[in-house]
Amino acid sequence: MAAQVKLYDTTLRDGTQGEGISLSVDDKLKIAEKLDQMGVHYIEGGWPGSNPKDMNFFERAKDLSLQQAVITAFGSTRRPDFKAENDPNLQRILDSGVKAAAIFGKTWDFHVTEALQTTLEENVNMIYDSVYFLKENGIEVIFDAEHFFDGYKHNARYAIETIKAAEEAGADCVALCDTNGGSLPGEIASIVKEVKKHVTIEVGIHCHNDGELGVANTLEAVNAGAVHIQGTINGYGERCGNANLISVIPNLQLKMGIQCVTDNQLKQLTEASKYIHELANQIPPNSQPFTGKSAFAHKGGMHVSAVLKHPETYEHIEPEQIGNERRVLVSELAGQSNLLFKAEELGLSLDKKDPAVKETIEKMKAMEHKGYQYEAAEASFELLIRNGMGEDHDYFQLDHFKIITHKEKDGDFTTEAVVKVNIQGQSVMTAAEGNGPVNALDHALRKTIGEYYPLIQEMYLSDYKVRVLDEAEATASKVRVLIESSDGKDTWSTIGVSGNIIEASWHALVDSIRYYFMKQQHQLKRAEPIASIPNAGVKNH
Template sequence: MAGTVKIFDTTLRDGTQGEGVSLSVEDKLKIAQKLDALGVSYIEGGWPGSNNKDIEFFMRVKELKLSHAKITAFGSTRRKETLAENDPNLNRILEVGVQAAAIFGKSWDFQVHTAIQTTLEENLAMIYDSVRFLKKNGLEVIYDAEHFFDGYKSNPEYALATIKKAEEAGADWIALCDTNGGTLPHEISAIVTKVTSLISCPIGIHAHNDCELGVANSLAAVMAGARQVQGTINGYGERCGNANLVSVVPNLQLKLKYDVISAEQLASLSTVARYVSEIANMHMPVNQPYVGSAAFAHKGGIHVSAILRDSSTYEHIKPELVGNKQRVLVSELAGQSNLVFKTQELGLDFDTNNQQTKQLIEQIKEMEHQGYQFEGADATLELLIRDAYGKLDEVFTLDSFKIMVAKSADQPVLSEAIVKVNVHGKTIYNAAEGNGPVNALDNALRKCLVEYYPDINNMHLSDYKVRVLDEKDTTAAKVRVLIESTDFNSTWSTVGVSENIIEASWHALVDSIRYALLGMTRVADKPEESRERLGLVNH
């Protein structure tokens, strides 16, 4: 190994400054448990001096049995011309009872004069007094040197003087911050190299992603001597976000051979990334490196033919190392190799002379002609293959459904769906409302199935897309509906095509539920378990 690197996660603090990201206290507690299991060394929970929600988090997080991470409070240096012991923000950090504190101070002379409007000498005193105060009260202190790289390029002597003051005061870590995110990797490397030659205190890096270099800058800093990386899950954060730890960690561990987290923890990376995106209600890009659903997806027939021989022909790592999986997309660009891969993945015997195989190929071709596209609907494709080979148990069949939409002058549009299905030979009839016809259908269908499959409450639809296939037909055009679903552990996509958008949506919705049920055990198969233990709820 090249050495040990500590991960400082600030998803719960800096990550929540990103547009559209809002976490409740319950959300933050759930994420904290996931981060601890992932093996991060520090979890920055928030700024107790800024709002009551963060104070509540710090009080309640003590009830969690965290095994690895240190809960860290964020704050600033003392106010100008005051005593550290009288500063309310510093005292609030002590009151919440954390093990560690990350406090930021100014490293850029321009910021000292413009932002906090004080002298360079007073700023140095603010840094020293604040770090010293927290250290005297028994905390581990990470000093975040805000705007350090901009400050160094403007006035290197003063920027260095600020972190030397933090070191003199006893800081355990000094994190160099590229706060505006405008520094390039070669600059990061040169400056960190200089700092590590002058400072004995261990160095960290806090990079922002405004030039899409957050990950690159973090790696450059580590290779230059930094031993702590600050960042967020999925790169959440203000403006363009922070360094994405989901990319930083595997790059450090798998590519650069640093000791970061265990192999078992690394294998949970994809699950953690998806879990956090769901809790934050932020859509995770399919092409996100390492953990995205398309990160190891192959479409071209030549590529697939090659990975059948050796996956390293078109994959830089084994996807299982980060908890992801290889996917093969079937489309008009795909060759026979794609279907070979998919059937082998399911443990089926793909033989082109087999009548089942011939019928399957013809069915896929005909469906593509009708407007289906399977490259983004892996779950629908798997259901087709299983059905063709007689390996699909039809859990339910549709008898009928009805949808009603009502609108009054002063009320929003209300949708209600009535669904009648046959489940294991029994007719089930249920109705439900929704914020749209598809949502109402989804809710009604779930109510029909939940008594048999209570785990269905753990999955939900995470994305819904409609594509008009032939615009010249205007409102009579055929449409393709793509639905993405998730259960916190995995994500899958299904497709439906029809001239009627509700029917297309129904087909995609049904496939989504059918795919989810493949991995669920019905209550009848668990007679020894009570309804209460299974969490059965009739809505």
């Protein structure tokens, strides 16, 4: 097993073959710079022979100031019965101006005769000629042995013959590809060991994830002697994706003691994963190993208690090593440790002997039983804690609200909300229209309290989600409403649950306002006193 390996990233080529993944040239350039910062050794930019976008990338990539990474091009061996120097794909690799290239060739006899429809001998010649041509033109060559593991299992002699042809032509590395992604770790290990007996150049590994073994197979290949690791960031790729370098790198470095990147670069892993998810317009999976939001999240009370004493009790590495962080969740499974940890995060000092702490836990569990879920609504959770500790953030009290939706034949819906609240002993009522009941309710509440709390104009609702909690009840189901609010600088989330979607929305809406006012208490104190506002009392608009 090697003490160090080379990382070959193919996110910009293989990764973009994944469903729903599309990157502009600008996106690809940004990702290339990020990969270089991460310590990746090779960045496969694309196939210059396949489309103008990839050729444009190679042209613009010449202006990148990369510290370590080598930009490589991808291509195939020459066509059957062509001369290498006349093959347009090979010529475009030279035109791209790269110093290194990966070319793939057939190593499974079945593919040679059925897909290429040529002879086994001609395929070997195609591999030799293509590698030799690129080497003669000063290109570092990685030979991607396509379908190698399937080919080896069907005809080991021929599979070995193909990679030996690449070696004899001057290839710098032969990367063994589990193209269909169906091999098992034991098969990968034994075949890599056998290959090492037949070639003296570097052996690499390129795994797909169709059996959900892309990472495991890659690690087994390294154990067996592979020193060149191919994969993609976040596991993007065709069908079920490629080996995920976000998981491969820390496993190699932290578990197997194989140097991939520097310690500081390893700490960039979480940020890089999220950055590339963002550019690819993908929602980061919370459960993504190592870098996901839930990777070091603890929910059960006993787990939290143990983790706070000794993190290694329920964490396989320190999250800070890869730039992630520990999170403690609050739920019906929570205990005192969860509450104390979250309070500390919020800057609150709680005494675990205080009966109010136990009462708050019990109230939280009761609310969760009703359908509340505070993991995604930490603003509502903070209000719950502060209220349990005796703080009062009741800036206004509801008297009643009324919502009227009207539709005439062949006409549009119109919705009007009337809200009456009590503010500092004064009754205030306002009406407003909106494009739906929740929007109208939001507008009316803002108008109602806006004169007394002008600060409300600084915040707005940025997202609104509804989830049905018990679908079997059909239209009588409870719903959970999550509202995300923002003031342009910070965002916060609140929650409401009810069998009535309007009531659930009201609770989440009121929490969002109360939370913001609480956080901006110093500005509220500077607001104009209610006594000085003309005609204070019932407002009709």
